[in-house]
Amino acid sequence: MKVFLGIDWGGTYIKAGIVNSNGKILKRIVYSSSSLRESRAFISEIKKIKDTFKNYHIKAVGIGAPGIINVERGSIYYLPNVPGWENFPLKTTLTKELKLPVFIDNDANIFALAEVRKGAGRGMTRAIFLTLGTGLGGAVIFDGKIIEGATSASELGHVVIDVNGQKCGCGGYGCIETFTGSNRLLEKYRKLKKMVKAPSEVKEIFDRAKAGEKEAIIVWQEFSKYLGKFLAGMVNIFNPQIIILGGGVSGAFSLFKPLLLRVLKAQAMWPQLTGLKLVKAKLNDAGIIGAALLAKEKLYPHA
Amino acid sequence: MKVFLGIDWGGTYIKAGIVNSNGKILKRIVYSSSSLRESRAFISEIKKIKDTFKNYHIKAVGIGAPGIINVERGSIYYLPNVPGWENFPLKTTLTKELKLPVFIDNDANIFALAEVRKGAGRGMTRAIFLTLGTGLGGAVIFDGKIIEGATSASELGHVVIDVNGQKCGCGGYGCIETFTGSNRLLEKYRKLKKMVKAPSEVKEIFDRAKAGEKEAIIVWQEFSKYLGKFLAGMVNIFNPQIIILGGGVSGAFSLFKPLLLRVLKAQAMWPQLTGLKLVKAKLNDAGIIGAALLAKEKLYPHA
Numbered sequence: 001m002k003v004f005l006g007i008d009w010g011g012t013y014i015k016a017g018i019v020n021s022n023g024k025i026l027k028r029i030v031y032s033s034s035s036l037r038e039s040r041a042f043i044s045e046i047k048k049i050k051d052t053f054k055n056y057h058i059k060a061v062g063i064g065a066p067g068i069i070n071v072e073r074g075s076i077y078y079l080p081n082v083p084g085w086e087n088f089p090l091k092t093t094l095t096k097e098l099k100l101p102v103f104i105d106n107d108a109n110i111f112a113l114a115e116v117r118k119g120a121g122r123g124m125t126r127a128i129f130l131t132l133g134t135g136l137g138g139a140v141i142f143d144g145k146i147i148e149g150a151t152s153a154s155e156l157g158h159v160v161i162d163v164n165g166q167k168c169g170c171g172g173y174g175c176i177e178t179f180t181g182s183n184r185l186l187e188k189y190r191k192l193k194k195m196v197k198a199p200s201e202v203k204e205i206f207d208r209a210k211a212g213e214k215e216a217i218i219v220w221q222e223f224s225k226y227l228g229k230f231l232a233g234m235v236n237i238f239n240p241q242i243i244i245l246g247g248g249v250s251g252a253f254s255l256f257k258p259l260l261l262r263v264l265k266a267q268a269m270w271p272q273l274t275g276l277k278l279v280k281a282k283l284n285d286a287g288i289i290g291a292a293l294l295a296k297e298k299l300y301p302h303a
Numbered sequence: 304m305k306v307f308l309g310i311d312w313g314g315t316y317i318k319a320g321i322v323n324s325n326g327k328i329l330k331r332i333v334y335s336s337s338s339l340r341e342s343r344a345f346i347s348e349i350k351k352i353k354d355t356f357k358n359y360h361i362k363a364v365g366i367g368a369p370g371i372i373n374v375e376r377g378s379i380y381y382l383p384n385v386p387g388w389e390n391f392p393l394k395t396t397l398t399k400e401l402k403l404p405v406f407i408d409n410d411a412n413i414f415a416l417a418e419v420r421k422g423a424g425r426g427m428t429r430a431i432f433l434t435l436g437t438g439l440g441g442a443v444i445f446d447g448k449i450i451e452g453a454t455s456a457s458e459l460g461h462v463v464i465d466v467n468g469q470k471c472g473c474g475g476y477g478c479i480e481t482f483t484g485s486n487r488l489l490e491k492y493r494k495l496k497k498m499v500k501a502p503s504e505v506k507e508i509f510d511r512a513k514a515g516e517k518e519a520i521i522v523w524q525e526f527s528k529y530l531g532k533f534l535a536g537m538v539n540i541f542n543p544q545i546i547i548l549g550g551g552v553s554g555a556f557s558l559f560k561p562l563l564l565r566v567l568k569a570q571a572m573w574p575q576l577t578g579l580k581l582v583k584a585k586l587n588d589a590g591i592i593g594a595a596l597l598a599k600e601k602l603y604p605h606a
Binding site: 068070077078126140142143145147148149150151153154155156158159160161162163170171172173174175225226229230232233234236237238239240241266267268269271272274275 | 381429443459528529
């Protein structure tokens, strides 16, 4: 049986797994990535991972990387949270080191691919996927494929929703990420409560809102207003069959879903809304599965 | 030689032309459409147009319609400026009446197709196209094809750029169209000048800005700020090779291009900006050419 090595490269961890053609994980390992921020350490770790799985006949390797990728060349433009990787030719380097075909993409694209092939959007050809976390990662599936260009593109988090908004991590101002990022939610809550220090986790604002606390509810109302208005624009552009929300902040999905749907339905054009589903991401290991499926689909594009 | 009948259906005119496989117009006619707002009159006019061209061996008919189209069924969801067409099965009706294959799409999609095949974006596979007029029509070409769903989609004019903005013609609030539509520009100018009545044409604000008039310049600065911030988001999503601007307001392109580029470059992520071109639409009869090319490409998808 053909198997693929899928690598989910996060800011604080590396998850790797052997995945079969059906997207099933056969074997899985997790490392801390804090000691692997430097490229030589990272490369040698990936080699070790391959050796760990030497009993499997790996056909190709897929990697989801936390940053902007030049998908034509398989190099890294930059990783927002890991300095030192600018213009690193990851595909070329790893292909040589591993003696296997290697394919690289942005992590949000990889998550989205996994969810439409094997998760919450199974069988869908048009999907919008968001990871709601510290930042807002995004991807669009259109005609069954990831929307990207020469770059990994579909950076949905960096669409402007307020022309006079605050500075964003991307260097621009007023991007939707500045209204949905977990730190922004915590800070908004701190201000509303006139606290000296914000809670450490968004889950706390979720729990307090469920308990009926006014300020916590306001945070989720505002979050839903901005996210809903933003998503309405995406619905008007893409007429997606499904919107899939993942990431830590989606833990509050049951709370914000009705608020979000109300804003979305009031703002988007009705033909584009027809049949639309809004769901939570489903897979636990979307990063591993998606990376392996990327490798499979790139290696066998007509399978 | 294979020829196609392309029909550009505007609010005030119908332009029709016989177009060859290379997108060249062989014969062309223009009608006023004011008397054709009712569906039976429209259908019978299209039949007359076909008869007018009876010396040509027409393979298929393409139509660009001013509204939201169900492209799967070839029916009209609605035309914002022409009541009475709701759910009209245009493709089925015309196919029967003309005894020819008929293909329908939204006008902005048709214009975009013409421009990337034969106009300013010739040879490009990733393009963003806007018609800047009373409204803001938009289309995206990705992987050489129009982005649309079950609907004609890619309604770029209805992406929110200000969550607290004014009501838009689409029923939502704060869409980019509410900041770039010609009537909005005229009204902004009127207010700045404290005039009782706005000038009748945007060209006047263009001429006055060229002559150095402060208020007219402010109108174009604000226009560029909103359009530039909006386009930055689209660039971050699509990593387009080219942005093509058409429509009446693009007459002021030479004036607003530098302002727009400055905003766009400050807001968008640099990898996505790499190699990007910003140009004015080029074709005079994009509506006819695009409609004919739609018919050709739908009839011979693998040619």
